[in-house]
Structures are given as structure tokens and as C-alpha cells.
Amino acid sequence: MTQIHNLGYPRIGGDRELKKAIEQYWKGHLSEAQLQEVGRAIRLENWKTQIDAGIERLPVGDFAWYDPMLQLAQSFNVIPKRHRSHQQASPLAQLFELARGASHCCANQAAMEMTKWFDTNYHYLVPEFEADQPFSLGDSPLLAQIDEAKALGKPLKAVLTGPLTFLYLGRNDSDNILHRLDELLDVYAQLLNAVADKGVEWVQIDEPILALELPLEWQQAFSHVYTRLATLPIKVLLTSYFGAITVDWPTIASWPVAGLHLDLVRAPEQLEQALRYWPSDKVLSLGVIDGRNIWRSDLKATINALETAQQNWQQQLWLAPSCSLVHVPVSTEREQLLDEELLSWLSFAKQKLSELVCVAHYLDGKADERDSHWLAQSQQVVATRQQSLRITDHGVRDRVMQLTEDDFHRATAYVERAKLQREALNLPRWPTTTIGSFPQTADIRQHRAAFKAGRITPAEYDDFIAAQIDDVIARQEALGLDVLVHGEPERNDMVEYFAPLLQGVAQTQFGWVQSYGTRCVKPPVIFGDVSRPKPMTVRWSAYAQSKSAKPVKGMLTGPQTILNWSFVRSDLPRADVADQIALALRDEVSDLERAGINVIQIDEPALREGLPLQRHQWSAYLERAVRAFRLSASAVKDSTQIHTHMCYSEFNDIIASIAKMDADVITIETSRSAMKLLDAFEAFDYPNEIGPGVYDIHSPVVPDATWIEKLLRLAAEKIPAERLWVNPDCGLKTRDWPETEASIKVMVDVARKLRQQGNH
Structure with a gap:
């Protein structure tokens, strides 16, 4: 049967509990122990929400106190030299100083650079790779979070940014950061072995740079990386999103990974290529619910588009949102500003999980009353949006049509x-x-x-x-x-x-x-x-x-x-x-x-x-x-x-x-x-x-x-x-x-x- 999983869930909490708690901690109004408890409560709530929706393999590691790239950098001891001279009280205190900057001993330690995560409005902290700072495995929050999630009794999937994306998006003082790839892979191997020792079967390794036009040497590095990781006692789901994979498909099919995730919302044409090249005995994960926008999906069209894929991969077909749901709000349930019609058109993170489960259940022929409800609502929304009078303003459209070239230039x-x-x-x-x-x-x-x-x-x-x-x-x-x-x-x-x-x-x-x-x-x-x-x-x-x-x-x-x-x-x-x-x-x-x-x-x-x-x-x-x-x-x-x-x-x-x-x-x-x-x-x-x-x-x-x-x-x-x-x-x-x-x-x-x- 089709397996339903999720790439990541909003970590701020339904009422921005994480934001409020961290800011109280910064002001000294909350202890670190109290802040840690807020984080545990949010993670537990997120996992329970996903279980209740019907997610069968829970993501663990998608939670971060400030930013996942920053958290990974800290876990691998990628600490800028200016921050190494001061001994922080705890790893969490150090993480916040890396993110926000600090002043110690009459000297300022500038915060790490921050920039946009691909074409989203999310910002990540840019890792700084310095030649005199070797990679080493420090305290990884991922391992503790796995221990928390195991208590829920559900299959888990560790979530980790991939080594090539980590290097590619960082800042370095070398002409070719790839020369440090094997050193970094040693640390990834240590972490993934520790994850496997905790009984986790799968790891979702996110490599969104696959949607970029990568230099040839970076494309070729994927084979080396995943051949190395294939020797570890854990199955790798290589995960791409935000666009079509730019590496040629025969090469992709040769990579020794246990599974591949594709974003079919941004790049639906990838399904045809996967049908042609991806082995049917390997997992194919298809991102079919939009993780970047908030409109309800056309579930009937999605189900119809996936029938061939289900026939081809059968037990090896997984379904997920296109990317992590961190880019959309938590739930529509409390919304009161929007009128009933407009609200019915929207789907936030919690609702997207139900849409995903509905698609999977119809594909597997086991749709229940709840699934029928979601499908009926989807069809109604598709019809009402097309017919709604509030969509089109002919005065606006006429004004755009009447623009001349002079309207686009200063005099x-x-x-x-x-x-x-x-x-x-x-x-x-x-x-x-x-x-x-x-x-x-x-x-x-x-x-x-x-x-x-x-x-x-x-x-x-x-x-x-x-x-x-x-x-x-x-x-x-x-x-x-x-x-x-x-x-x-x-x-x-x-x-x-x-x-x-x-x-x-x-x-x-x-x-x-x-x-x-x-x-x-x-x-x-x-x-x-x-x-x-x-x-x-x-x-x-x-x-x-x-x-x-x-x-x-x-x-x-x-x-x-x-x-x-x-x-x-x-x-x-x-x-x-x-x-x-x-x-x-x-x-x-x-x-x-x-x-x-x-x-x-x-x-x-x-x-x-x-x-x-x-x-x-x-x-x-x-x-x-x-x-x-x-x-x-x-x-x-x-x-x-x-x-x-x-x-x-x-x-x-x-x-x-x-x-x-x-x-x-x-x-x-x-x-x-x-x-x-x-x-x-x-x-x-x-x-x-x-x-x-x-x-x-x-x-x-x-x-x-x-x-x-x-x-x-x-x-x-x-x-x-x-x-x-x-x-x-x-x-x-x-x-x-x-x-x-x-x-x-x-x-x-x-x-x-x-x-x-x-x-x-």
C-alpha cells in the first residue's frame, strides 16, 4: 500500500509558542530548562497532529530552535573563529549567540550571515567554513528528538540537510570547498550510525541544490557522496524540492540510494522521467500537495495523475507534500477574519496532511467517510473559485491593458x-x-x-x-x-x-x-x-x-x-x-x-x-x-x-x-x-x-x-x-x-x- 509521510511541519507552534518562549528566554524571564520544555511540548503536539491525520512515518529532526542549517553547523563544530574564544554556558546559549551576535570582553562577535533559503521568504544562517576548523561531531539535537519520538510507537524518519547542500550554501575561505567533502562525510557517517543505533530505518536527506544548475563537479559529487552513505546501516531517501532535478535522469537512476523524493507541484514533468528511468524496486516519493501555497488541492486531478505511478511502484510508492510544510501556516481552524467562502478555498499545514491522506487512501481503494468529505470539498472549491465574481475586476484588467511604454520610465x-x-x-x-x-x-x-x-x-x-x-x-x-x-x-x-x-x-x-x-x-x-x-x-x-x-x-x-x-x-x-x-x-x-x-x-x-x-x-x-x-x-x-x-x-x-x-x-x-x-x-x-x-x-x-x-x-x-x-x-x-x-x-x-x- 502507498506509504504516507511528511517532510517537515511548522515548528513555531499554533500560537507562536516557540517565538514567545525564546524571546522570554533572551530577556531572562524564562530559564533554559523551561525553554526546553516548550520545545518538547511543540514537538509532541506536531507528531500527534501528524499521527491523527494518518501520517505513517513521522519526521524527526525538522524542529530547530532558530534555523536547521545553523543547528547542523553547530552539531558539526562549524563555529566561526570570532565565536570560539568565549565559553558559552550551554550549546543552546552558543547557538543563539551565533545567530544574534554577542559582545564579550569589550569585543563584538558579529552574528553569522543570514540569507534567503532558495526562492522562499525563509532565511537561513550561512555556515562559515574555515580551514583551521576541522569538522567534528558534537551534541546533535536529532538524537535526543529521536528518543522523544520513539515513545509514540510509530515508524520514524530522521530529517537531515544533505552534505552537498550544506557545503554549497556555506561561505568558505577556500577556492574549492569540495576538497573537504570526505572529511565532512566522516562526520555524517558518525551521526547516521548513531541514528541507526536508535532503531531508525530511514533518513530523509534534503538536497534542494539538485534544483539548481550545478557545476559539473558538484553534480558528479552526488555519486561519490551517496555511494559512501549507502554503506551505512540506514536507508537514504534522497529528497529534492522547489523545482525539477537538473542532473540527467540516467545518472540519477544510478545513484545507490534507497529512495528518491520529487516535487511534482513545482515540476510535474518529473513524473514522466521517473516512470522512464527510476527503478521500480526502489522507493519513489512524490510531493503532490503544495507545501509553498495555501490553496486547496484539486484532489481528483491529483488522484488521476498518480494512477500510473501506483501501478509501476506498488509497495514502493510514497506520498508527501512537495516540501516541508514550514512555509505555510499551521491550521485554518481558528481563522475568523476570512469569510466562509474564501476560508473554504484555503488549506494550511494541518489541512494539507488530510488532503495527502485522502489522495493515498483513494489510490489504495480504502477511502473512508472522512476521505469522501475531503474529496467532495475539493471538487466544490474547484468549481466555486472558477465561478466566483470576486476573482475578476474588469476595470483593473482594462487599465493594465492600456499601459504604454512611457508609463514605465521617469521623464x-x-x-x-x-x-x-x-x-x-x-x-x-x-x-x-x-x-x-x-x-x-x-x-x-x-x-x-x-x-x-x-x-x-x-x-x-x-x-x-x-x-x-x-x-x-x-x-x-x-x-x-x-x-x-x-x-x-x-x-x-x-x-x-x-x-x-x-x-x-x-x-x-x-x-x-x-x-x-x-x-x-x-x-x-x-x-x-x-x-x-x-x-x-x-x-x-x-x-x-x-x-x-x-x-x-x-x-x-x-x-x-x-x-x-x-x-x-x-x-x-x-x-x-x-x-x-x-x-x-x-x-x-x-x-x-x-x-x-x-x-x-x-x-x-x-x-x-x-x-x-x-x-x-x-x-x-x-x-x-x-x-x-x-x-x-x-x-x-x-x-x-x-x-x-x-x-x-x-x-x-x-x-x-x-x-x-x-x-x-x-x-x-x-x-x-x-x-x-x-x-x-x-x-x-x-x-x-x-x-x-x-x-x-x-x-x-x-x-x-x-x-x-x-x-x-x-x-x-x-x-x-x-x-x-x-x-x-x-x-x-x-x-x-x-x-x-x-x-x-x-x-x-x-x-x-x-x-x-x-x-x-
Whole structure:
């Protein structure tokens, strides 16, 4: 019979219990023993949920305190040299210092670099491979978690990131990190032998780099790795997701693994190749339920598509979601913001397990009443979504069709605009600013919750927001920043905030997804054509500008970021949805300008993460993404300065496209990489202005003035100083006020020092 398994489950808890507990631990309000107990409770709840749904082989090892890649690095003693000098109280304390940075003995230990996990909105911590640090097996949480799960009496499957993905996604000081592969395999072998000793039969080894266009030497390394691991007393399920495997299929079929998992949601064409090449006596796991989006599956179509596969593999066919369910919310059961029809269209992690079980049971001819219910609901949803009047807005579609080439360009080239902007804004050299948000204090969160619950009136809430903006403007004036922001106290999230203000977009109540560490977001649900009924940000931006003679930035989130950080409708091309969002933002930009806002920031931190995993598809995506940004920004006067911001982006391979965005100023995250990201701007003659982030806002450590000055001098070696801005890496909403003010003061003081030196 078809075996039902799962690749991973959301680890944050149904009510973000993990986030809350870790943050209480950081504040000293929770002991490590108490935090460990919260983790055990979440893992047990997750396993029981999967058992109740009908999952037959439980994943163990998908839980991580901050990030699985970080946890694996720590388990293999991949600890950066700067963190080795201090003896932490426990492995967990060390893990959090690696993730967040630390300050010991009057010296700062910078946090490990963080970047996006393939084309998702999840961030992973980048392993740092140093030649003088050998791999060795330390304390692995996987082994303890296996002991916990064994008590449930179900077959287990260990979950582990593969050695090639681990090496490929890391940072190293060697020309060829593959020369350390055998050393790493020794450590994997030790760990997997320990797993096998605990009676675990299968290990799911995730190698998502198989969906990338890998160099030949990396492709060839797979045979070596899995031939070596095949000698161990444990069966390997080689797991790929997020796209089609790029290695040729005869080669894949020769690899000595016990099973192979394919993502049929992102790459359904792989099934035909598997039918042709994959041995029928080996396990084939098919990812048939979408682990990346939240729409109910067409279960009847899925069942029909799998009938041939079942005939071919019979007892060796496994079914799973396409990837780990960590990328979707936990459950729809508590949702109350969504109307009944829209909610019926959605499926979160818990519901996806039931969809998966339904498919397997129908294939095996053992469907019960619950399965019949899920199939009937699926068929009803397919029909109602196709017929629903809320999907299509002909006014929006007509407006997109009527766009001309002029709508995608500023009226004048940057060189001429820059002169007008300097006259209008009267900024000094090395102008200072921040990225947009300021601390979201407990007071702000409490007032927002009280307003939503109706415990305070709209007028009372507005008075509170106005007072917060007054305070933020006054603090920035006192610190000496040159271009101010209003601090965004009215915004819960840079994307979610816009959901209820746009037609065709819905907001969930409990649809939390982990972005990194304890940072969770609620992606909006784009279900229909998008438009802007009325201004969304003008009121508070104009109010803030009225409080200062200095320019105050209007803050917007760009079309590609709203798209990539939302759950997007599946019945319209994503590029078309981006154009609709861009038109809505274009109207907002024009209204901001009319309200006297002369600096407008349209953030696109998610531009690069939307890149297809295979390069031959990049150009089409980048062309549409860049055009959507320009559509949103191009209606303003030459004297209005357009900024954009990008997070965690490797710019070298897309720098030409970034230049085509034609933003007057781009701010980017560079502090964790010590300005290495600016190499792209040195090799490419970037024409506009750049603000390289000079301190890491994800760390509570106040930056050292010497460090900031060093970074800015490095930046000035690559970018002319007259085109450089000084700013933090990202928004400051997650920080506290004391560290925020202390950090900005250091940053402003360094900028003033550089100005003085430049005048001599």
C-alpha cells in the first residue's frame, strides 16, 4: 500500500509558542530548562497532529530552535573563529549567540550571515567554513528528538540537510570547498550510525541544490557522496524540492540510494522521467500537495495523475507534500477574519496532511467517510473559485491593458534628476537616514490590539499614533539624522499592513509563518484582481512631514515584495498580479507627492528571492519585476527622490537589472558580509546613489564607531563618496529604543567625522 509521510511541519507552534518562549528566554524571564520544555511540548503536539491525520512515518529532526542549517553547523563544530574564544554556558546559549551576535570582553562577535533559503521568504544562517576548523561531531539535537519520538510507537524518519547542500550554501575561505567533502562525510557517517543505533530505518536527506544548475563537479559529487552513505546501516531517501532535478535522469537512476523524493507541484514533468528511468524496486516519493501555497488541492486531478505511478511502484510508492510544510501556516481552524467562502478555498499545514491522506487512501481503494468529505470539498472549491465574481475586476484588467511604454520610465535621466533633488533636499555629503521602521514597543502592540478588539475608539487610537510619530520625529531630530521617517507605528508588518487596504487581497488572523529565528509574518492572501480604493499611507506620512523641516520619507512596499511575501492566486500569471499591484502603488506614490512628500521609498527586499532557481528563466522574471517597480515609481516629478531597499541579496549576477530599476537611491544590507556585497557595484558601474548598511539590526549589539568607519571607507573604495548614504542594514522595528538610539548616534557621529575629513 502507498506509504504516507511528511517532510517537515511548522515548528513555531499554533500560537507562536516557540517565538514567545525564546524571546522570554533572551530577556531572562524564562530559564533554559523551561525553554526546553516548550520545545518538547511543540514537538509532541506536531507528531500527534501528524499521527491523527494518518501520517505513517513521522519526521524527526525538522524542529530547530532558530534555523536547521545553523543547528547542523553547530552539531558539526562549524563555529566561526570570532565565536570560539568565549565559553558559552550551554550549546543552546552558543547557538543563539551565533545567530544574534554577542559582545564579550569589550569585543563584538558579529552574528553569522543570514540569507534567503532558495526562492522562499525563509532565511537561513550561512555556515562559515574555515580551514583551521576541522569538522567534528558534537551534541546533535536529532538524537535526543529521536528518543522523544520513539515513545509514540510509530515508524520514524530522521530529517537531515544533505552534505552537498550544506557545503554549497556555506561561505568558505577556500577556492574549492569540495576538497573537504570526505572529511565532512566522516562526520555524517558518525551521526547516521548513531541514528541507526536508535532503531531508525530511514533518513530523509534534503538536497534542494539538485534544483539548481550545478557545476559539473558538484553534480558528479552526488555519486561519490551517496555511494559512501549507502554503506551505512540506514536507508537514504534522497529528497529534492522547489523545482525539477537538473542532473540527467540516467545518472540519477544510478545513484545507490534507497529512495528518491520529487516535487511534482513545482515540476510535474518529473513524473514522466521517473516512470522512464527510476527503478521500480526502489522507493519513489512524490510531493503532490503544495507545501509553498495555501490553496486547496484539486484532489481528483491529483488522484488521476498518480494512477500510473501506483501501478509501476506498488509497495514502493510514497506520498508527501512537495516540501516541508514550514512555509505555510499551521491550521485554518481558528481563522475568523476570512469569510466562509474564501476560508473554504484555503488549506494550511494541518489541512494539507488530510488532503495527502485522502489522495493515498483513494489510490489504495480504502477511502473512508472522512476521505469522501475531503474529496467532495475539493471538487466544490474547484468549481466555486472558477465561478466566483470576486476573482475578476474588469476595470483593473482594462487599465493594465492600456499601459504604454512611457508609463514605465521617469521623464528624465538620473544625472539630471540628481541635480534637482540636491537643490530641493539640501542634503550634506554622507547623508544619514534609516530604512523605515522604529521599535514596535509593547505599548504600540497593546494599543493596536486594544483598537482591534474595540477597547479603544478610532479617535483614541489615532491620537496615540500621532503621539508616537511626534516622539519618533523628535528623537531623530535630536540624533541629527538628515532624512527622517515616521517610524511606522501604525503598521504591523511591511506587507500585511497593506492587505486590508487593497481590493482582491485578504488578511488572516492566525496565518503565521516563520521568516527567520523568532521573526514570524502573516502573508496576505491575494485571491483576486488587485486595486487601491483610497490612499493607504498618505495621512500619517503627511502628518510626520508637518512636524519637521527636514525631509521625511514616504514608505511603501514594492510590487514584487508584496507579491513574493504573499500567498498568491494560482489562476493568473504572477507577473500579471505584480502589474496590478504596481498600478495600485503608482496611485499611492502620486498622492504622497501631492501631499508634499519629496522622498518616497518603495522597498523591494524580495526582488532577488523571486528569481527562478534555473538561470535560463531569469531574464524573463527580471524584466517583468523591474518593469513593475518602474511602473510604481515613474509618475513623480524629477525633483522627487525615489529610494528602494533590498535585503540579503547577492547582487553580482543581477546588478544590471537593479540598475534598470532606476531608483535614485538604493539601500542594501551589507554589514554581516563586511561590504563584500559591494563587489558587484565595483565591477559594474552602478550609476545612482547607494546606502550600504553599516550595522546589523538583527543583533542587539551596539556597533563600534571604528567598525562603521571601516565599512564606510571600504564602501568609498568602490562607490564615489558623493553617491554614498549612511544607514542601518534594515528596519528597526524588532529592536529596543536604548540600543536603537545608541546605534544611530554612533552611525551619525561617524558620518559627521567623514564629512569633516572630506572638507580638509
